[in-house]
Amino acid sequence: MEMLSRLKSDDSSRSADTQEDVASPALEFRASAWRPSPPERANFPEPLQDAGEGQVTHAKKVFADFQRQLQRSSELDQLLQSWFVVKQCRPFVVTGDGVRLAEDETGGSDVLQMLPADEFADRAAGTNHRSMFVGATPSDGAQRSITVANEAVVVSMLVENLHALGARRRAIGLFESYNRERTDWLKKRAALDDSPAFGDWKTAKGGKDQKKLETFMRATRLWLPARSAYLKSLSSTKRYRQVVEFAREDSRNLDVVCGSVANMASFLIGCRKHKDSALARLAIDTMPKRIPAMVLPLAFYELAFKSAMQKKNRDDDDLQNALWIARAMREDAGYVLHPNLWFTLFNTSLHLKREDCAIDVFCMYSNNFTSLHQDHFRRALRKACRLNHPDVALTMVRQWLVSIAGDFDTESRKKVVGFVLWEMLSSGHPISAITEMIAIIDSFQIEIEPVTLLRAVQSILNDTSSRLSPQEAVQDSLEFWKAHNSAVQNPLYPLHLLIQQCLEHDWLDECELIVTEMAQRRLPRVPCNGIVKVLAVNEERGRFEENMRMCDVLVTSLSRRGLKSLNQQFFERYLKALLCLGRFGEVRKQHARLNLGKRYPKSTPIAVALRDAKAHQK
Numbered sequence: 001m002e003m004l005s006r007l008k009s010d011d012s013s014r015s016a017d018t019q020e021d022v023a024s025p026a027l028e029f030r031a032s033a034w035r036p037s038p039p040e041r042a043n044f045p046e047p048l049q050d051a052g053e054g055q056v057t058h059a060k061k062v063f064a065d066f067q068r069q070l071q072r073s074s075e076l077d078q079l080l081q082s083w084f085v086v087k088q089c090r091p092f093v094v095t096g097d098g099v100r101l102a103e104d105e106t107g108g109s110d111v112l113q114m115l116p117a118d119e120f121a122d123r124a125a126g127t128n129h130r131s132m133f134v135g136a137t138p139s140d141g142a143q144r145s146i147t148v149a150n151e152a153v154v155v156s157m158l159v160e161n162l163h164a165l166g167a168r169r170r171a172i173g174l175f176e177s178y179n180r181e182r183t184d185w186l187k188k189r190a191a192l193d194d195s196p197a198f199g200d201w202k203t204a205k206g207g208k209d210q211k212k213l214e215t216f217m218r219a220t221r222l223w224l225p226a227r228s229a230y231l232k233s234l235s236s237t238k239r240y241r242q243v244v245e246f247a248r249e250d251s252r253n254l255d256v257v258c259g260s261v262a263n264m265a266s267f268l269i270g271c272r273k274h275k276d277s278a279l280a281r282l283a284i285d286t287m288p289k290r291i292p293a294m295v296l297p298l299a300f301y302e303l304a305f306k307s308a309m310q311k312k313n314r315d316d317d318d319l320q321n322a323l324w325i326a327r328a329m330r331e332d333a334g335y336v337l338h339p340n341l342w343f344t345l346f347n348t349s350l351h352l353k354r355e356d357c358a359i360d361v362f363c364m365y366s367n368n369f370t371s372l373h374q375d376h377f378r379r380a381l382r383k384a385c386r387l388n389h390p391d392v393a394l395t396m397v398r399q400w401l402v403s404i405a406g407d408f409d410t411e412s413r414k415k416v417v418g419f420v421l422w423e424m425l426s427s428g429h430p431i432s433a434i435t436e437m438i439a440i441i442d443s444f445q446i447e448i449e450p451v452t453l454l455r456a457v458q459s460i461l462n463d464t465s466s467r468l469s470p471q472e473a474v475q476d477s478l479e480f481w482k483a484h485n486s487a488v489q490n491p492l493y494p495l496h497l498l499i500q501q502c503l504e505h506d507w508l509d510e511c512e513l514i515v516t517e518m519a520q521r522r523l524p525r526v527p528c529n530g531i532v533k534v535l536a537v538n539e540e541r542g543r544f545e546e547n548m549r550m551c552d553v554l555v556t557s558l559s560r561r562g563l564k565s566l567n568q569q570f571f572e573r574y575l576k577a578l579l580c581l582g583r584f585g586e587v588r589k590q591h592a593r594l595n596l597g598k599r600y601p602k603s604t605p606i607a608v609a610l611r612d613a614k615a616h617q618k
């Protein structure tokens with residue numbers, strides 16, 4: 001982060017720009033003014049085929065003197081004056097003060113001449129000359145040897161020296177003006193793709209033509225120090241878009257980017273600004289290969305990640321790039337993705353309907369959810385539920401419960417699973433997902449909160465009743481909740497809820513089915529209030545036979561403790577049903593067996609029922 005802050009407050013670049021601004025106005029260069037301006041119908045030298053070893057050695061010395069002269073230029077004006085002379089593509093000589101155009105009487109062996117890079121490449125084709133060669137041009141009918149310099153090499157030296165002098169904008173201008181013309185040369189020499197990817201120049205020709213083009217490309221390519229100086233100039237002037245374009249242009253340029261931390265930082269800032277996740281990913285993959293001993297800073301991974309995830313219209317390619325970067329930062333450097341970035345990646349996976357990616361994102365960091373109340377974990381669960389991705393939500397819950405085994409108390413786990421189940425019920429998830437969630441809760445012996453259990457009972461019963469008859473639906477629900485009793489704090493509660501649901505649907509026969517189930521289970525308690533409501537509805541409709549059957553099965557099957565859960569209203573309606581059916585002896589028998597006189601001495605209905613039964617038996 002300190003390195004990034006230095007990029008943001010580059011005082012040295014500002015001072016350099018100031019120095020550049022006060023340079024001589026006469027030496028201000030427009031973009032086109034950087035290009036060579038050879039004389040019309042110029043007669044450029046050709047390689048001297050029979051040049052002797054002494055001539056070649058002397059030419060190399062002359063060229064080296066020229067190179068040193070440029071490097072010794074400590075003033076911007078002096079360097080620009082030298083370029084003004086050299087770019088005319090006319091013979092020149094190196095002097096103690098700089099360079100000047102050659103006079104006719106100057107000895108030919110000390111004379112140099114720069115050729116436009118395309119002209120130099122054409123003349124040097126088939127040789128190993130890249131920077132210079134010994135040339136000869138007719139002069140008054142006689143040949144005169146001359147040291148011929150390649151424009152690409154001269155421009156490379158100038159860009160490097162301009163950057164060293166702090167003239168960064170001029171270094172950028174010179175580099176880019178040359179590069180634009182080089183692109184035009186290449187396009188004229190081959191059928192090229194207008195938007196090449198990483199230097200993959202494609203030709204319609206092959207064989208010799210392809211090899212010839214590759215030779216031309218090598219001869220006209222600016223040298224590595226120049227490309228590095230250009231990149232540093234872009235970085236110091238915060239031209240991030242151009243940094244990205246430079247890296248995209250050629251794979252060798254990307255290698256330059258990955259050669260230093262400062263270059264890489266500027267490049268990744270550019271990728272983030274221009275949302276080029278593919279290029280950012282490639283750079284993250286390339287830099288460790290270039291510098292194997294280096295561990296990339298966390299900021300690099302995060303910038304590369306943001307180049308994918310801060311894009312407005314993210315697509316599957318951006319998702320895959322972000323996933324790759326997240327894995328790389330964990331596996332290669334041991335970094336953990338920031339929770340905000342993690343949630344963005346998870347959320348994007350869901351919106352792109354890539355459930356497999358969402359699960360991968362969660363599993364990648366599931367062990368980092370050491371706190372139950374981490375907001376991003378709950379947000380991710382809620383998002384998976386509300387966007388109706390049940391497989392994702394179920395996998396997350398299952399994985400989390402396994403990973404935190406023993407780390408949380410029962411109450412904490414109950415809150416999470418209850419929260420997820422509630423969200424699934426509220427978001428209209430398929431019942432198959434709801435039942436699977438309940439099965440997970442049951443397998444971990446976690447109890448569902450009553451309010452959530454109510455909605456679960458309603459949803460499951462409504463779903464089954466839409467496919468089955470009421471009796472089959474109720475029977476199915478009874479079996480389901482019996483099989484998942486570990487998810488229920490009180491096994492009585494689902495039965496109570498089912499009775500309520502049956503009353504709402506007016507399924508009175510199915511209420512009897514539930515009461516019979518209670519009796520068969522010999523529960524220690526029964527939901528007496530719900531049963532009394534059923535008895536009251538049946539009584540209003542004259543269904544005394546059904547009331548008698550339900551009461552009989554309970555009083556004959558329940559344990560002594562279970563019988564104690566039956567209240568006064570239950571027995572009043574029970575005796576009334578017997579009385580209305582003419583079972584007078586049964587009224588007296590049950591009154592005595594259940595000791596109702598002592599149990600409810602103040603109950604008028606029970607006393608009246610017993611009196612009427614005795615009266616009818618006299």
